[in-house]
Amino acid sequence: MVTMRCMTPKRMQTVKVSLGPRSYPIHIGVGLLKRIGAWCEETGLGRRCVVISDRRVAPLYGHTVLRSLRERGFEVVPITVPSGESTKCLDVVGHCYRKLAAHRIERSSFVVALGGGVVGDLAGFVAATYLRGLAYVQVPTTLLAQVDSSVGGKVGINLKEAKNLVGAFHQPRLVVCDLATLATLPAREYRSGLAEVIKYGIIRDATLFALLERRMGALVRRDRAWLGPVVARSCAIKAQVVGKDELEGGPRAILNYGHTLGHAIEATSGYGTWLHGEAVAVGMIAAARLSRERVGLPEASVERIHGLVASAGLPTGLPPKAANADRLLRAMALDKKAAGGEVRFVLNRRIGQAIYGQRVPTELVRQEITRLTWLP
Amino acid sequence: MVTMRCMTPKRMQTVKVSLGPRSYPIHIGVGLLKRIGAWCEETGLGRRCVVISDRRVAPLYGHTVLRSLRERGFEVVPITVPSGESTKCLDVVGHCYRKLAAHRIERSSFVVALGGGVVGDLAGFVAATYLRGLAYVQVPTTLLAQVDSSVGGKVGINLKEAKNLVGAFHQPRLVVCDLATLATLPAREYRSGLAEVIKYGIIRDATLFALLERRMGALVRRDRAWLGPVVARSCAIKAQVVGKDELEGGPRAILNYGHTLGHAIEATSGYGTWLHGEAVAVGMIAAARLSRERVGLPEASVERIHGLVASAGLPTGLPPKAANADRLLRAMALDKKAAGGEVRFVLNRRIGQAIYGQRVPTELVRQEITRLTWLP
Numbered sequence: 092m093v094t095m096r097c098m099t100p101k102r103m104q105t106v107k108v109s110l111g112p113r114s115y116p117i118h119i120g121v122g123l124l125k126r127i128g129a130w131c132e133e134t135g136l137g138r139r140c141v142v143i144s145d146r147r148v149a150p151l152y153g154h155t156v157l158r159s160l161r162e163r164g165f166e167v168v169p170i171t172v173p174s175g176e177s178t179k180c181l182d183v184v185g186h187c188y189r190k191l192a193a194h195r196i197e198r199s200s201f202v203v204a205l206g207g208g209v210v211g212d213l214a215g216f217v218a219a220t221y222l223r224g225l226a227y228v229q230v231p232t233t234l235l236a237q238v239d240s241s242v243g244g245k246v247g248i249n250l251k252e253a254k255n256l257v258g259a260f261h262q263p264r265l266v267v268c269d270l271a272t273l274a275t276l277p278a279r280e281y282r283s284g285l286a287e288v289i290k291y292g293i294i295r296d297a298t299l300f301a302l303l304e305r306r307m308g309a310l311v312r313r314d315r316a317w318l319g320p321v322v323a324r325s326c327a328i329k330a331q332v333v334g335k336d337e338l339e340g341g342p343r344a345i346l347n348y349g350h351t352l353g354h355a356i357e358a359t360s361g362y363g364t365w366l367h368g369e370a371v372a373v374g375m376i377a378a379a380r381l382s383r384e385r386v387g388l389p390e391a392s393v394e395r396i397h398g399l400v401a402s403a404g405l406p407t408g409l410p411p412k413a414a415n416a417d418r419l420l421r422a423m424a425l426d427k428k429a430a431g432g433e434v435r436f437v438l439n440r441r442i443g444q445a446i447y448g449q450r451v452p453t454e455l456v457r458q459e460i461t462r463l464t465w466l467p
Numbered sequence: 468m469v470t471m472r473c474m475t476p477k478r479m480q481t482v483k484v485s486l487g488p489r490s491y492p493i494h495i496g497v498g499l500l501k502r503i504g505a506w507c508e509e510t511g512l513g514r515r516c517v518v519i520s521d522r523r524v525a526p527l528y529g530h531t532v533l534r535s536l537r538e539r540g541f542e543v544v545p546i547t548v549p550s551g552e553s554t555k556c557l558d559v560v561g562h563c564y565r566k567l568a569a570h571r572i573e574r575s576s577f578v579v580a581l582g583g584g585v586v587g588d589l590a591g592f593v594a595a596t597y598l599r600g601l602a603y604v605q606v607p608t609t610l611l612a613q614v615d616s617s618v619g620g621k622v623g624i625n626l627k628e629a630k631n632l633v634g635a636f637h638q639p640r641l642v643v644c645d646l647a648t649l650a651t652l653p654a655r656e657y658r659s660g661l662a663e664v665i666k667y668g669i670i671r672d673a674t675l676f677a678l679l680e681r682r683m684g685a686l687v688r689r690d691r692a693w694l695g696p697v698v699a700r701s702c703a704i705k706a707q708v709v710g711k712d713e714l715e716g717g718p719r720a721i722l723n724y725g726h727t728l729g730h731a732i733e734a735t736s737g738y739g740t741w742l743h744g745e746a747v748a749v750g751m752i753a754a755a756r757l758s759r760e761r762v763g764l765p766e767a768s769v770e771r772i773h774g775l776v777a778s779a780g781l782p783t784g785l786p787p788k789a790a791n792a793d794r795l796l797r798a799m800a801l802d803k804k805a806a807g808g809e810v811r812f813v814l815n816r817r818i819g820q821a822i823y824g825q826r827v828p829t830e831l832v833r834q835e836i837t838r839l840t841w842l843p
Contacts, residue, residue, distance in 0.1 A: 181560075223621065257596050259595070260600070
């Protein structure tokens with residue numbers, strides 16, 4: 092059981108991801124963008140950098156970040172890519188490579204990813220592969236990216252066949268979560284991030300889960316008094332899991348609670364139709380019900396999970412169009428975690444503890460998918 | 468000084484690359500292709516694999532390799548790519564990714580690279596990035612790939628701006644050098660491989676260098692009695708250097724002797740005009756002369772290097788068209804190893820020992836490039 096020491100509001104909190112020589116800090120607080128230049132200097136990064144952002148985030152926060160870096164003497168090349176999941180593709184990666192070559196980016200240069208998960212995954216993959224690896228800094232501006240994708244070093248892009256099929260493990264040197272950037276986030280995207288926060292409670296921290304049950308109203312209103320500690324706690328859980336299993340040989344898989352079906356929902360509906368957190372929300376409902384059937388999660392806990400997901404304004408079921416069990420099962424078999432064509436699930440016996448690598452009979456999965464369908 | 472224990476002919480030799488959990492063996496001998504299936508089994512690789520080869524090598528050796536794997540129960544997906552340096556590009560990488568997705572390649576699957584350096588680098592990069600990293604096996608069929616590119620985990624592709632700008636460090640699980648495959652190698656490509664062998668003598672092993680001086684005639688005739696030990700010794704030197712500096716933080720840079728100018732010659736002449744070893748040969752002549760000027764390599768040693776390169780049938784100078792000093796200097800500044808726009812050279816005080824990170828005044832480099840020009 093994890094203590095709740097970091098759950099009281101503070102000005103800025105720092106969570107450390109402990110990975111030996113690849114360790115790095117995550118700074119969480121309000122108004123941190125203007126401190127990025129100083130932190131990059133402290134971290135000992137090279138004099139030249141590339142700031143990769145997208146057309147939605149660059150106009151909002153690009154100026155602050157560029158100024159912060161330039162004030163500290165960094166030479167900055169900005170690259171702006173289109174926004175949206177379709178940006179995470181090989182063509183955009185090639186576009187970035189060519190920009191880096193044109194601006195004579197060297198091994199000592201670094202990359203700053205300013206944006207949501209799409210930008211972080213794309214820019215991180217570019218950093219992982221350009222000149223066989225450049226240092227990079229994550230500056231996540233969505234809740235989802237702050238609590239999940241910016242931490243842990245998973246970077247990558249999509250193929251049309253499935254999400255994140257191409258990628259690498261490449262840890263950032265620094266993560267800066269400025270909670271102020273969440274103010275401009277569309278409500279639907281913000282709620283999508285709450286799905287991952289709920290996931291941390293389910294898989295690792297019953298106290299966090301209970302706090303979320305009490306404070307979901309404040310969180311949905313983006314109340315910073317609760318947002319700061321909740322983001323910090325989420326990052327701390329992710330850091331702890333990643334610190335024990337950097338390359339996902341085993342226990343890191345628990346972070347995929349709700350993701351097996353979630354990824355399949357995203358893939359079969361065309362990327363962008365469902366937000367990641369929305370798909371994961373439905374996936375968590377399914378995982379909770381499968382946990383009841385397979386490992387004895389009490390019905391009351393299934394109901395609490397359902398209630399918390401619903402209170403965050405997240406979907407708890409599938410519209411009939413999305414609930415094609417055959418297509419979803421096929422997409423799951425293509426999941427990166429599938430082995431021998433067999434899908435494994437992350438399940439939980441109780442709230443706060445998850446187990447990975449669980450077999451579930453296909454017929455039971457099919458049955459749960461059917462149960463998830465909204466009645467017309 | 469390194470002993471010559473492994474320089475006597477044997478049936479098969481195995482060199483170990485020691486990198487802790489990423490250690491792997493290099494098997495060197497005649498007729499080894501048919502043993503690949505057994506070795507993959509011993510190594511504990513998954514049941515499914517992709518064999519990536521090119522249109523030149525696949526018809527010659529693909530059948531033997533596929534049969535060897537299938538006889539041991541592996542399920543094999545063959546992928547054939549065009550031959551030549553232009554295959555090392557993002558488009559072909561994308562083509563391979565789509566094939567892997569179409570054939571449901573999983574994390575437990577592995578990749579076999581069957582071919583020269585182009586195939587090894589391309590297939591290695593695909594393996595490094597698909598599903599965030601698949602195991603792979605190098606089966607180099609050119610002398611250059613056997614003694615150099617298949618060992619050490621550097622994988623990557625070219626951008627039109629420069630060679631190998633995109634890549635990763637991803638160690639193979641096994642390297643199989645079948646000397647019989649060298650019989651079908653065009654003479655020019657074979658000689659190109661000898662350039663890297665000569666390089667190992669210059670940077671690390673005066674005894675190897677002296678042996679090459681005595682036996683270059685036999686080696687040019689591809690006499691297996693000498694080829695086996697020379698390939699094994701080259702691999703052992705590379706393994707030793709890589710074992711000390713996997714990610715090229717420092718000493719691994721000595722492997723770039725002759726490569727600073729060599730890469731620039733390749734880049735400015737359009738890839739494929741010069742073979743890699745030919746360009747490196749000229750680069751080594753320049754490095755030897757710069758070593759004389761900067762660190763006191765005796766003139767007699769410069770002449771020995773020149774003589775050995777010439778005796779291998781490799782170029783020792785540049786045709787006037789290729790000797791554009793301004794273009795070559797610009798290309799060197801884009802080299803991955805450049806820092807702050809400044810090019811560093813690997814030089815040597817004597818044969819058998821190299822020093823990296825050496826500054827050389829641009830004017831001196833320009834002067835040596837001019838000296839390299841063939842008189843019309």
